[in-house]
Amino acid sequence: MIDFIKIIIKDCDRTILERNPLLDFFDTINLTTGELKTTNRNGNKVTPSKNASYNGLEFKIYDTGTITFAGSLHQYWNNGAHNYNDFNIDAVMWVLDDLKTKFDIEAEQCILKCLEIGINITPPIATNDILDNCFLHKTKPFEYQKNSDEGKYKQVQHSQYIIKIYNKTLHYISKGFEIDTEIMRFEIKYTKMQKLNERGIFNLQDLINYRLFNFKQDLLKEWQNILYFDNTTRIDHLSTKTKNALLEYSNPNYWAGLLANNQIENFKYHKNQLRKITFENSKNVQYLTAEIISKKIDFLNINTTRIDHLTILSKQVVLKDSNNQICKVTGVNISMQKKDSILLSHTGLKYYYETDKKIFEQIKRRYLSKVWSNSNFQIQIKEIAHNIRNKSSNKNIKQKKIYQPTQLNVLTMLGI
Structure with missing residues (x-):
């Protein structure tokens, strides 16, 4: 659920970062004068700094001594490539562990400045249909934005936060990724920390202690604060008066006009009328979307089982129950497959994709070649299953080379 952050690293030894082999720091220098750059492209003054990037995070060490990093933790988890897949609580914890391991940065040191x-x-x-029909957030109009890194999206800017809605599929297809499903992102970008500070959230550790699940109500509330025109509304049986009203309601300029003329009560009345007509005559897209958001947040905040030796051993204990099966290559439970299955197959991979994303992503990282990393889901499933079969086959070939058919195998005689 966390994406972009901006952090000030408190009590950080700059030499640890400067000597880190993963960070290649550089200064911005005027090649003509040899002076450090002190203004940005808009002519505003900037403090000189050393900059370095790693997996989508940008580290800065300022001449004043302040040290920051900014970027997407979600992209960092994907080696800086993208943020269109799921990023659950286990993945967040993995990123925090990785920052500690690679850069000696503790979550308590990371003071939040943007989230x-x-x-x-x-x-x-x-x-795109949803984006086109999101007219207002509270009383402010949505505006389309275009950014080379974030693509095309809609946003409304308030004094302390920004509401954003993206077409993630379109964004990453334009970058050459193969995505065969619709992906919409809805987010709150906190540009000032007052609302978070009031909840006792000052650093990344506070954020984890607060629990990301507790942002569920914030996201659902802000989604409901959108004035949305549902274009699935059926009009054939409606009265002429209602049809004419809907025609006006479908025009964002109508709502902007009410607000511009300070007709607040009139605005509220017609907004309620729109919602009533929508509820009775449409597929209720805004409500259905809220349900999907709610369930997805629940799913991403379930602590999942990691694939490690302890996990495999625990599953082997469960294996004593004859109803359980274990893949002989990956060590994960494959009881959801056919009873004679011995390897994780398409069925099991799809099961873990739907029920335990952490296990799926770990299997994917281990058994999917980088050649297929940007392919669509079906191709990835096919290639992962293929590589698991190859792993098993290679083991059998190796075993046969060690023990020829005519050679006496003591282990076989002992039933091992």
């Missing part, structure tokens, strides 16, 4: 909390979902209708 994006959001969710990727598969919407009930096409994402």
Whole structure:
């Protein structure tokens, strides 16, 4: 659920970062004068700094001594490549562990200066249709934005936060990724920390202690604060008066006009009328989307089982129950497959994708070649299953080379 963050690293020894082989720091220097750059492209003054990037995070060591990093923790988890897949609580903890291991940065040191909390979902209708029909957030109009890194999206800016809605599929397809599902992202970007500080959230550790699940109500509330025109509304049986009202309601300029003329009560009345007509005559896309957001947040905040030796041993203990089966290559439970299955197959992979993303991603990282990392889901499933079969086959070939058919195998005689 966490995406972009901006952090000030408190009590950090700059030499540890400067000597880190993963960070290649550079200064921004005027090649003509040899002076350090002190203004940005808009002519505003900036403090000189050393900059370095790693997996989508940008580290800065300022001449004043302040040290920061900024970027997407979600992208960091994907080696800086993208943030369109699921990023659950286990993945967040993995990133924090990795920052500690590689850069000696503790979560308590990371003072929050900007934070994006959001969710990727598969919407009930096409994402672009939803974006086109999000007119207002509270009383402010949505505006389309275009950014080379974030693609095309809609946003509303408030004094302390920004509401954003993205078409993630379109964004990453334009970058050459192969995605065969609709992915919509809805997020709150906290640009000032007052609302978070009031909850006792000052650093990354506070954020984890608070629990990301507790942002569920914030996201659902802000989603409901959107004035949405549902284009699935059926009009054939409606009265002429209602049809004419809907025609006006479908025009964002109508709502902007009410607000511009300070007709607040009139605005509230017609907003309620729109919601009533929508509830009675449409697929209720806004409500269905809220349900999907809610369920996805629940799913991402379940602590999942990690694939490690302890996990495998625990599953082997469960194996004493004859109803359980274990893949002889990966060590994961494959009871959801056919009774004679011995390897994790398409069925099991899809099961873990739907029920335990952490296990699926760990299997994917181990058994999917980078050649197929940007392919669609079906191809990835096929290649992972193929590589698991190859692993098993290679083991059998190796075993046969060690023990020829005519050679006496003591282990076989002992039933091992």
